[in-house]
Amino acid sequence: QTGMFTYDPGFLSTSACQSAITYIDGDKGELLYRGYPIEQLATNCDYLDTCFLLLKGDLPSATESADFHKLVAQHTMVNEQMQFFLRGFRRDAHPMAILTGLVGGMSAFYHDSTDINNPEHREIAAIRLIAKMPTLVAMAYKYKVGQPYMYPQNNLSYAGNFMRMMFGTPCEEYVVNPVIERALDRIFILHADHEQNASTSTVRLCASSGTNPFAAISAGVACLWGPAHGGANEACLNMLETIQAQGGVAKVGEFMEQVKDKSSGVKLMGFGHRVYKNYDPRAKLMQETCDEVLKELGLENDPLFKLAKALEKIALEDDYFVSRKLYPNVDFYSGIVQRAIGIPVNLFTGVFALARTVGWIAQLNEMIGDPEYKIGRPRQLFTGSERRDVKPR
Numbered sequence: 001q002t003g004m005f006t007y008d009p010g011f012l013s014t015s016a017c018q019s020a021i022t023y024i025d026g027d028k029g030e031l032l033y034r035g036y037p038i039e040q041l042a043t044n045c046d047y048l049d050t051c052f053l054l055l056k057g058d059l060p061s062a063t064e065s066a067d068f069h070k071l072v073a074q075h076t077m078v079n080e081q082m083q084f085f086l087r088g089f090r091r092d093a094h095p096m097a098i099l100t101g102l103v104g105g106m107s108a109f110y111h112d113s114t115d116i117n118n119p120e121h122r123e124i125a126a127i128r129l130i131a132k133m134p135t136l137v138a139m140a141y142k143y144k145v146g147q148p149y150m151y152p153q154n155n156l157s158y159a160g161n162f163m164r165m166m167f168g169t170p171c172e173e174y175v176v177n178p179v180i181e182r183a184l185d186r187i188f189i190l191h192a193d194h195e196q197n198a199s200t201s202t203v204r205l206c207a208s209s210g211t212n213p214f215a216a217i218s219a220g221v222a223c224l225w226g227p228a229h230g231g232a233n234e235a236c237l238n239m240l241e242t243i244q245a246q247g248g249v250a251k252v253g254e255f256m257e258q259v260k261d262k263s264s265g266v267k268l269m270g271f272g273h274r275v276y277k278n279y280d281p282r283a284k285l286m287q288e289t290c291d292e293v294l295k296e297l298g299l300e301n302d303p304l305f306k307l308a309k310a311l312e313k314i315a316l317e318d319d320y321f322v323s324r325k326l327y328p329n330v331d332f333y334s335g336i337v338q339r340a341i342g343i344p345v346n347l348f349t350g351v352f353a354l355a356r357t358v359g360w361i362a363q364l365n366e367m368i369g370d371p372e373y374k375i376g377r378p379r380q381l382f383t384g385s386e387r388r389d390v391k392p393r
């Protein structure tokens with residue numbers, strides 16, 4: 001029994017951890033950041049206030065919020081040397097390969113001045129990572145499209161700055177669309193943290209060795225890339241585009257039969273979850289955001305959005321999915337809205353990593369801040385050979 005939560009004794013195995021940051025009730029489809037429902041945060045707060053909440057445990061006062069926004073803005077630039085790091089990559093390298101390298105490369109600039117066991121060092125590392133991720137993701141994009149990097153502009157909001165670094169050029173004034181800015185900020189909130197998912201567990205295990213936070217976060221970026229995890233939004237959009245190319249909504253029934261034939265190995269990307277056995281609350285908010293953005297951009301008739309809604313309708317009525325408690329997850333609509341905004345498919349997971357950085361660093365700091373923490377060491381059930389002797393040949 002911990003507070004209002006009860007767990008059966010078997011739940012907390014040696015590999016589980018205790019955390020006060022994010023709570024998920026998979027059966028109810030409930031997600032709380034430090035006790036606040038995701039629906040309320042996505043509606044009433046901005047991403048940086050949510051970062052403050054995840055890092056410090058409470059929402060900021062007006063003064064604390066203003067100070068935090070200003071502090072993050074002052075750390076958005078990256079060392080000028082970082083641009084030469086990118087030159088080692090081919091222009092067609094996957095942005096997640098570039099981002100994994102760039103985040104790990106940050107260690108080279110801050111490793112010597114970061115003692116992970118010093119709370120102040122952890123605090124400034126968190127600010128640097130949150131502040132610089134949008135700059136690094138935008139640099140990975142600009143490198144691929146052959147455009148000059150855009151320096152951050154501190155008079156813009158966090159999301160507005162990212163939009164300008166992504167889509168602006170030195171040739172003309174970039175005007176931030178407030179509807180898109182708000183939608184992106186909400187997308188960041190929805191992806192900010194999610195308890196002990198694969199990439200967060202990776203960050204915790206990596207950091208438990210005492211390595212610097214930048215190296216640990218780069219491990220999280222690498223894990224998130226996988227299609228079963230953060231790469232699902234890219235895989236989901238590719239799935240929708242494939243069905244669209246084969247005939248669109250008219251082909252949905254045929255595609256669903258393929259998914260239900262397990263031998264096909266075809267999954268309905270963006271559906272299902274290791275924890276949610278009900279509707280992922282983020283998916284509902286993502287669909288609403290998708291609606292808003294498509295309306296703002298005059299894309300209400302986007303065929304992929306219609307296709308996604310048709311797939312969802314069929315899945316929610318089909319016993320194969322209902323009996324397996326498969327519902328849309330955060331990735332199902334996020335690709336459609338990011339594509340509408342102009343973010344390339346292979347950068348969707350980079351946006352996910354940008355937003356999840358605060359969750360990773362908050363969870364890392366929580367673990368390292370516990371004086372009782374030790375290096376992680378998951379055990380195994382050995383299923384190999386019994387002891388045996390080498391026989392001379």
Ligand code: SDX
Nearest residue numbers: 194197228229230232267268269270271272273274324329
């Ligand atoms: C994220 O953990 C997190 O919190 C992650 C995340 C976060 O914010 O960090 O929420 C982000 O990673 C969301 C998940 C994104 N992944 C995808 O959308 C990829 C598609 N989803 C599947 O790969 C799958 O649903 C998983 C990997 C997410 C979960 O797989 P499980 O654990 O096998 O799911 P399950 O045990 O609930 O499956 C029950 C059944 C199985 O079939 P049976 O053995 O009962 O016959 O449903 C099947 C599964 O094979 N199934 C699917 C399916 N997901 C599960 N069948 C078709 N399509 C799917 N998407």
